[in-house]
Amino acid sequence: MYDFIFKPFHEMTEADYAAVGFKSGLEIHQQLFTQKKLFCRCPAGKYSTQYDAQILRHMRPTLSELGEYDGTALMEFKTKKEIIYQINRETVCTYEMDDTPPFELNDEALDIALGISLLYGCAMVDEIHIARKQYLDGSIPTGFQRTTIVGVDGKVPYHGREIHIVQVGLEEDSCREVSDIGHRRTYVTDRLGMPLIETVTGPDMKTPQQVAEVGELLRRMARSTGRVRTGIGAARQDVNVSVTGGTRIEIKGVPRLPRIPLLTYNEAMRQWNLLRLREELHKRGVTAESFKSTTEDVTKLLRRTRYQPVSSTIASGGVVNCVVLRGFKGLLRWQTQTDTYFSREISDRVRVISCLTTLPNIVHSDSTSETLATSEWQTVKKTTGATDNDTVVIVWGDKQDAESGAREIAIRAKEATVGIPSETRQALRDGTNGFERILPGPDRMYPDTD
Structure with missing residues (x-):
């Protein structure tokens, strides 16, 4: 079923994208040009690298109205991050720090949002209801974003057809990330709470070029009002992509429209190749039910290794774990994106969830580059009982992170037997993308009681 092989980006045609069932939609976040923030009276658009104080917080998930936890919230909780907020007294108040209830909704922002919704041909909602959307990555100190829908079911003309506008929402912006190293993530709060609109299109774009063109069309329409920043x-795009047999994957926060075509091409290729990988695993008899992996501590076996990342970890008192993936021989070299292989799918999970951010954070027996010595690989394989049909993956770090990393390796490998996990992906400069977090579901939304 998945016989099609992706061509280089510039050789792909509209017929090729149709063959793989390419579909894409946009979520465009556009800051509004207001004097004040959305739910308080702090100035909007005032940026500063100076700060007067820092606040430390830890994020924890909460139950939705249905008594369920959102998968993204649980994933973020697993990272055990310390969140640091750098605060400037001229740009934030006690509202942003969740010490004061929200003020009334900014009327100026609402007027602009309604005007742009009408421009997109949307029907106005009868009542505006503020909801909370969980954000446990720390980008909002409260752990949730206040958001509301102002317009629905719009349409804009595009090359003789119409692009469906699912909804236009009015919401508050998040913090700017300063750094994310290990178990500590730092934000500056000047942007926090600024009003923006989120425009959501239907999955109506059938090629990567169309996605960028529709994004440009909506950008120009919003800017024509003269009331956006x-x-x-000031504007960031989340791009949703899927192929036949795949699932909706969100590429988060694309800062520039010209980057969209290559990013969506690579995501379509990634999904298609992961489906081909699933077929290969099933041919080998490796399914979700039959999947097997084993994990062992091999710190003592590698105490004399000359491979620097591992030797320095052992010297500092760290742990080296080995995960044997049964039946995965050669598959960590399976291509997913341009010059990218399945091993990065695993490495990304280890980097994000286990907070092993120094790369490389794994090595594996399928690798063609120099890592462990041949004799060391043989010793590890013999000790762990790995056969010629298996792949061995090594992960290292402090005890807790190395154990977490080993679990994530097995989890991601097992997911390959099912297909494509629902994820939010990070746009990278080379046009590929990397894992950012599990794709949020409806369980992250609940009414705002304030």
């Missing part, structure tokens, strides 16, 4: 960071 421009410049770096």
Whole structure:
């Protein structure tokens, strides 16, 4: 079923994308040009690298109205991050820090949002209801974003047809990330709470080029009002992509429209190749039910290794774990994106969830580059009982992170037997993308009681 082989980006045709069932939609976040923030009266659009105080917080998931936890919230909780907020007294108040209830909704922002919704041909909602959307990555100190829908079911003309506008929402912006190293993530709060609109299109774009063109069309329409902000960071696009047999994957926060075609091409290729990988695993008899992996501590076996990342970890008192993936011989070299292989799917999970952010964070027996010595690989394989049909993956770090990393390796490998996990992906500069978090579901939304 998945016989099609992706061509290089510039050789792909519209017929090729149709063959794989390419579909894409946009979620465009556009800051509004207001004097004040959305739910308080702090100035909007005032940026600063100076800060007067820092606040430390830990995020924890909460139950939705249905008594369920959102998968993204649980994943973020597993990372055990310390969140640091750098605060400037001229740009934030006690509302942003969740010490004061929200003020009334900014009327200026609402007027702009309604005007743009009408421009997109949307029907106005009868009542505006503020909801909370969980954000446990720390980008909002409260752990949730206040958001509301102002318009639905719009349409804009595009090359003789119409692009469906599912909804236009009005919501508050998040913090700007300063750094994310190990178990500590740092944000600056000047952007926090600024009003923006989120425009959601249907999955109506059938090629990567169309996605960028529709994004440009909506950008120009919003800018034609003269009431939106421009410049770096004022508009950001989340791009949803799927192929036949795949699932909706969200590429988060694409800062520039010209980057969209290559990003969506690579995501379509990634999904298609992961489906081909699933077929290969099933041919080998490796399914979700039959999947097997084993994990062992091989720190003592590698105490004399000359491979620097491992030797330095052992010297500092860290742990080296080995995960044997039964029946995976050669598959960590399976291509997913341009010059990218399945091993990065695993490495990304280890980097994000286990907080092993120094790369490389894994090595594997399928690798063609120099890592462990041949004799060391043989010793590890013999000790762990790995056969010629298996792949061995090594992960290292402090005891807790190395154990977490080993679990994530097995989890991601097992997911390959099922297909494509629902994820939010990070846009990378080379046009590929990397794992960011599990794709949020409806369980992250609940009414705002404030």
